[in-house]
Amino acid sequence: MSRLLLGLGLAGAGLLLVLLGLFWLPYEAEALSGPVLAPPSLAHPFGTDWFGRDVLSRVMAGGRLSWAVAFLSLAGGGLLGALLGLACGYFPRASPFIRLADALLAFPPVLLALLLAVLLGPGVGGVAAALALFNLPYFARLSHAGALELRVREFVVAARAVGAGSLRILARHILPNLASSLLVQATFSLSTSLLAEASLSYLGLGVQPPHPTWGRMLWEAQAWLFRSPWPAVFPGLALTGSVLGLNLLGDFLRDRWDPRLRRLP
Amino acid sequence: MVATVLVVAMAVFLVLTVIPGDAARLMVGPEAKPERYAAARKALELDQPWPVRLGNWIWRALHGDLGASWRYPGWSVVSLLGQGLQITFPLAFLASLLSFVLGVLLGVASAAQLGRPPDLLLSGLSQLGLALPEFWLGILLILVFSVRGQLLPAGGFPGWTGERAWAYLLLPALTLALPRVAYFARLTRAVLADVLLLDFVRTARAKGLGERGVLLRHALRNALIPLVAGLGLTFGRLLAGALVVEQVFSLPGLGRYAVEAAFGRDIPLLLGLAVVAAAAVAGVSTVAEILYGFLDPRVRAA
Numbered sequence A: 001m002s003r004l005l006l007g008l009g010l011a012g013a014g015l016l017l018v019l020l021g022l023f024w025l026p027y028e029a030e031a032l033s034g035p036v037l038a039p040p041s042l043a044h045p046f047g048t049d050w051f052g053r054d055v056l057s058r059v060m061a062g063g064r065l066s067w068a069v070a071f072l073s074l075a076g077g078g079l080l081g082a083l084l085g086l087a088c089g090y091f092p093r094a095s096p097f098i099r100l101a102d103a104l105l106a107f108p109p110v111l112l113a114l115l116l117a118v119l120l121g122p123g124v125g126g127v128a129a130a131l132a133l134f135n136l137p138y139f140a141r142l143s144h145a146g147a148l149e150l151r152v153r154e155f156v157v158a159a160r161a162v163g164a165g166s167l168r169i170l171a172r173h174i175l176p177n178l179a180s181s182l183l184v185q186a187t188f189s190l191s192t193s194l195l196a197e198a199s200l201s202y203l204g205l206g207v208q209p210p211h212p213t214w215g216r217m218l219w220e221a222q223a224w225l226f227r228s229p230w231p232a233v234f235p236g237l238a239l240t241g242s243v244l245g246l247n248l249l250g251d252f253l254r255d256r257w258d259p260r261l262r263r264l265p
Numbered sequence B: 001m002v003a004t005v006l007v008v009a010m011a012v013f014l015v016l017t018v019i020p021g022d023a024a025r026l027m028v029g030p031e032a033k034p035e036r037y038a039a040a041r042k043a044l045e046l047d048q049p050w051p052v053r054l055g056n057w058i059w060r061a062l063h064g065d066l067g068a069s070w071r072y073p074g075w076s077v078v079s080l081l082g083q084g085l086q087i088t089f090p091l092a093f094l095a096s097l098l099s100f101v102l103g104v105l106l107g108v109a110s111a112a113q114l115g116r117p118p119d120l121l122l123s124g125l126s127q128l129g130l131a132l133p134e135f136w137l138g139i140l141l142i143l144v145f146s147v148r149g150q151l152l153p154a155g156g157f158p159g160w161t162g163e164r165a166w167a168y169l170l171l172p173a174l175t176l177a178l179p180r181v182a183y184f185a186r187l188t189r190a191v192l193a194d195v196l197l198l199d200f201v202r203t204a205r206a207k208g209l210g211e212r213g214v215l216l217r218h219a220l221r222n223a224l225i226p227l228v229a230g231l232g233l234t235f236g237r238l239l240a241g242a243l244v245v246e247q248v249f250s251l252p253g254l255g256r257y258a259v260e261a262a263f264g265r266d267i268p269l270l271l272g273l274a275v276v277a278a279a280a281v282a283g284v285s286t287v288a289e290i291l292y293g294f295l296d297p298r299v300r301a302a
Helices: A002-023 A055-090 A092-106 A109-120 A124-150 A154-161 A166-203 A214-222 A230-257 B002-017 B023-028 B034-043 B050-062 B077-112 B117-131 B134-148 B167-195 B199-206 B211-241 B243-248 B254-264 B267-295 B297-301
Strands: none
Touching: A002 A055, A002 A230, A055 A092, A055 A124, A055 A166, A055 A214, A055 A230, A092 A124, A109 A124, A109 A166, A109 B002, A109 B254, A109 B267, A124 A166, A154 A166, A166 A214, A166 A230, A166 B134, A166 B243, A214 A230, A214 B134, A230 B117, A230 B134, B002 B050, B002 B267, B023 B034, B077 B117, B077 B167, B077 B211, B077 B243, B077 B254, B077 B267, B117 B167, B134 B167, B134 B243, B167 B211, B167 B243, B199 B211, B211 B254, B211 B267, B243 B254, B254 B267
């Protein structure tokens, strides 16, 4: 129970900070609003950076793209992956195509993200597409296994016997049975996407400046580390908190709904 | 093993030939004369269809020639990879060893007293290991050990002939090792928890062996195979994926070249890196499989 609360609290705080930032920021994200490299104070709770910009405002604004990319890539990868997996699992003739997902899994993850980022180019769309391909195989494998297992079960055979078409069976009988495990995977995928997006923008291969993202802010702040640690501490804290919260939430949901899915160490 | 490497190389080659962007134009500049541009295209074999290029590339690769880098004119891919490995290999080695030793110690400690403080530390560590971005952990370690403590350098590398060269690898290795400690600790604990219920452990205790002797001399041996497998996996992955941490500490390793190659669309170098990554993972698991025979006589017989 405490895991649920902690997870919801951390991930919720990360997301709320960003959602609130859509409507209201303490200062403009790019405005020079205070002294340079000030430590946290009442006026600037997270301190200021090397230009005198408010770090809290930048964290709130920087999370927008991070979360947007994470959600976009989750939606794209999850949808395509689930479709691929369901099709390959349900229609025997399509089954060889599941190897596509296996091939994506065989690459070292960092290298895959790097190659995809090069291939698809920088910018929100490119990064989201790259991370969608990154998420796709997990959903494909999950729904493939589920469809394979469920298509021969009595309730599916019965549905077919009373005249239900393939689409209806997939949508009304198979998918609902997979929903909980897909949702658990979605939570974990959201957290890995957040992390991967931050890594790519840290490397400079993600969303391009001037848009702040948590990863890019950390890269810029590292150069000023010897002058002031604060600009490097808070974006990282927001990122780690969000990811940790999502993982805890995923752990909780998995134990609650799907004990078979226990993640191995 | 050779097959794996070949398949990965071919896949990457095919993916990279689809990349939009004209490498020859990039090389000679936008205002070059048509003749120079044509010459560059010819030199890069861009005038050939891709099956021919793929065939040529594989043929030369089999002879130990991975082509010339585009990003670093005058350098061959093989020599760049060699340079990168000089950093990345020791770094990956140090990091896997560090996480292995710390992980096994923690695993034994938590198996010895299930459910008490080491166990809590372990589950906390594994959650953090999954959630902490490596680059932020690196930055935090720099803050603690370089900015506040001024004990270790914050980055860069003076070359192996330089003074205290190894010190420059310590923080990066620690950054890579910490998130992986929980992996080895869980592995150790899982095996120990199973083994400690077996008869031979009861016998060892019955003949008067202390708990430490039971754990270290009898039980831990059974964990060696999964641990060595895990060590191999970790080492292989680190060789291919120390990229972000090398960037944090400005280490000129394989990962640095990978990022530079990605920026510069240096396709020969990217291909070479993919080959090294695939070879590292495949090679390490082959070595690990050979080691099993030494660690467990039962495997040898089979």
